[in-house]
Amino acid sequence: MDNETEKFSILKLTEKGSSSIEAEVAREVPLTIILNNQELVTLLCSPTDSKYLAVGFLSSEGFLRNKDEIKRIMVDSERGVVRLETVEDKEFTKDVLFKRIISSGCGRGASFYSAADATSQKVQSQMKILADEIFVLVNEFQHSSEVYLATHGVHSAALCDNKSVLVFSNDIGRHNAIDKIFGKCLLEDIPTNDRVIITSGRISSEILHKVAKRGIPIIISISAPTSLGVKIADNLGITLVASVRGRRMNVYTHGWRITPDGK
């Protein structure tokens, strides 16, 4: 965790007066992604799992479909650069980059939408989950981020099955946290269908597209969704659960995947 946070001497003001304390803050660093020798983008992110973030970003944005397309990945953590070469040395044109959509949400969220949107297909999974399993997963999720507990400055994401968290990530951006999950899944052949994704952030349209693209049937957030998030989840056959707090949750779409306990 040392690498993910930084300490600053700050002044704490309360009713009782002021005191000098040491505050732990989430680190933010730039990460430049170079695809086939062309500089694609610089993300602002947390300084961990850079390789996963780069691969997840490229996959989310439609530049990369599977592991076999990757020839080489070089990570230069010192300079904040990930270079990725594909087997086919495809050049992307500046036109791909030109038409872009910038998401609202907490977290990065620029998207090359011409490339990215077409791939969102309806999720067919028949996976089901007990309400109680969701509460257990969210509880595990919320206790997994030391960085959040120390700084309150990062988002988290997790890929889960019915019983436990399989892949977990932190990032100052909610989009980055999810891309890190999917980058790891792609590189390490971890299946994503019939799985659950949990996010600490709000669920907007772009988050839904990311999740749909991986065939994930259930998305859970401890925050709220947007209207477009709800509509896309509905259209794409994804179960959207949000505002999970203690033993309460709101099920926005496709509630047939959730079985109330013992009922």
Added chain:
Amino acid sequence: MDNETEKFSILKLTEKGSSSIEAEVAREVPLTIILNNQELVTLLCSPTDSKYLAVGFLSSEGFLRNKDEIKRIMVDSERGVVRLETVEDKEFTKDVLFKRIISSGCGRGASFYSAADATSQKVQSQMKILADEIFVLVNEFQHSSEVYLATHGVHSAALCDNKSVLVFSNDIGRHNAIDKIFGKCLLEDIPTNDRVIITSGRISSEILHKVAKRGIPIIISISAPTSLGVKIADNLGITLVASVRGRRMNVYTHGWRITPDGK
């Protein structure tokens, strides 16, 4: 507020079982900005103050410096388009768009950083504020967003003087909320120097650059900052106050602008 939210029939699951309720959700819509007949970007945002958002975005990204440069603004709310023409019909090249940085933070945050960064100069303001004035402002700020209270799905931003909120905005993205403030300031000749900006979102590097560009000496957040946010605030002479809760606050940089009450 009707326009900013949408109602969905959802299922609420609690320990006591499930019930069908109507949930109010923050609306998310696309907004395309066309600058001098060239499509620049599509933002995902809340459907209010589109003109302010477009102008604020163009100003934050360095495409627009002042009101006199604007020849005409046409807002098509139905289609989600803002067209802006400048007096000088300058074309932007695709190269401007090519090198871009994507911020971490909650809220949009793609930035054309080659254009945007150079303009951040040290803030010279000698403005001071009482700790108690900050608590009063934050309290007013937190009670100003009906949309947040109804949906928990939007961020807010406010421009204030020592005594009260002058300009207030909501958006599903924290960057958008701040750009709406600055768009309104630019169009309506509202000065920003010697003023305070309050945000509900985390303070990352890009937020700092936006604020520094308008010469604002004090930024306040009810959330946490990132390490780069703290460093840039320190370098640019900006007072950064974060994690304001009740009668407590953390002062990260340039605390000399804050006078503890009656001490």
